[in-house]
Amino acid sequence: MPMTEFRHEKFRLRHFVPDDAVALARHAGNRNVWQNLQDDFPHPYTHEHAAQWIATAINATPPTHFAIDVNGEAVGAIGYRILPGGYNAEIGYWLGEEFWKQGIATAAMGLMVEHIFSQFNIMCLVANVFEFNHASIRVLQKHGFRLIGWQTATKGGRRVQQIIYSRGRCADRGMLNS
Numbered sequence: 358m359p360m361t362e363f364r365h366e367k368f369r370l371r372h373f374v375p376d377d378a379v380a381l382a383r384h385a386g387n388r389n390v391w392q393n394l395q396d397d398f399p400h401p402y403t404h405e406h407a408a409q410w411i412a413t414a415i416n417a418t419p420p421t422h423f424a425i426d427v428n429g430e431a432v433g434a435i436g437y438r439i440l441p442g443g444y445n446a447e448i449g450y451w452l453g454e455e456f457w458k459q460g461i462a463t464a465a466m467g468l469m470v471e472h473i474f475s476q477f478n479i480m481c482l483v484a485n486v487f488e489f490n491h492a493s494i495r496v497l498q499k500h501g502f503r504l505i506g507w508q509t510a511t512k513g514g515r516r517v518q519q520i521i522y523s524r525g526r527c528a529d530r531g532m533l534n535s
């Protein structure tokens with residue numbers, strides 16, 4: 358399978374390799390990362406979780422999840438899943454806390470959005486973000502995502518409000534859930 362890789366002056370987006378598990382577990386095992394991610398993201402995040410995630414990512418065809426690599430280390434992830442029907446996709450991402458506020462997520466999002474819309478027949482890209490996640494909301498806004506709705510979600514046993522952002526030709530929320 359051809360390697361898909363995206364280069365930026367501060368990082369690379371590349372395929373995962375099994376050896377990423379140690380770094381991934383370290384960066385993902387941070388509560389400040391976890392608290393902004395969907396409830397199924399494990400915490401504590403063990404080496405086993407990382408290895409399992411990497412195995413799934415490596416086996417996906419085409420590759421849908423990429424390591425955010427800074428200086429040879431996997432310090433985060435960005436990827437998407439195609440929703441039922443094939444025309445809508447959901448994007449997700451996280452970055453190790455020590456790399457926050459350097460513009461990395463904004464740049465990675467730009468590369469991934471371009472990849473998704475140019476390579477696949479995707480019409481609508483969505484992202485679900487907790488209302489308190491101001492950094493992620495900024496990343497989405499800077500890439501032209503628009504607020505299309507709200508929904509209630511559970512996070513760590515609490516009810517939280519989640520905002521649905523979308524970019525592209527998105528019919529309505531009903532279509533996204535189909």
Ligand SMILES: CC(C)(COP(=O)(O)OP(=O)(O)OC[C@H]1O[C@@H](n2cnc3c(N)ncnc32)[C@H](O)[C@@H]1OP(=O)(O)O)[C@@H](O)C(=O)NCCC(=O)NCCS
Pocket residue numbers: 389390391393394449450451452453456457458459460461462463464484485486487490491492493495496
């Ligand atoms: C969200 C996340 C990916 C942002 O990564 P990042 O590389 O720090 O983001 P950037 O440096 O590209 O900054 C994006 C914007 O958010 C702003 N920002 C960063 N941290 C912020 C904060 N705590 N509060 C408000 N704005 C913030 C930046 O100033 C920038 O906006 P600007 O260009 O208008 O100044 C990172 O914080 C993260 O991984 N968080 C935990 C997991 C997560 O939230 N994933 C997304 C789930 S929807």
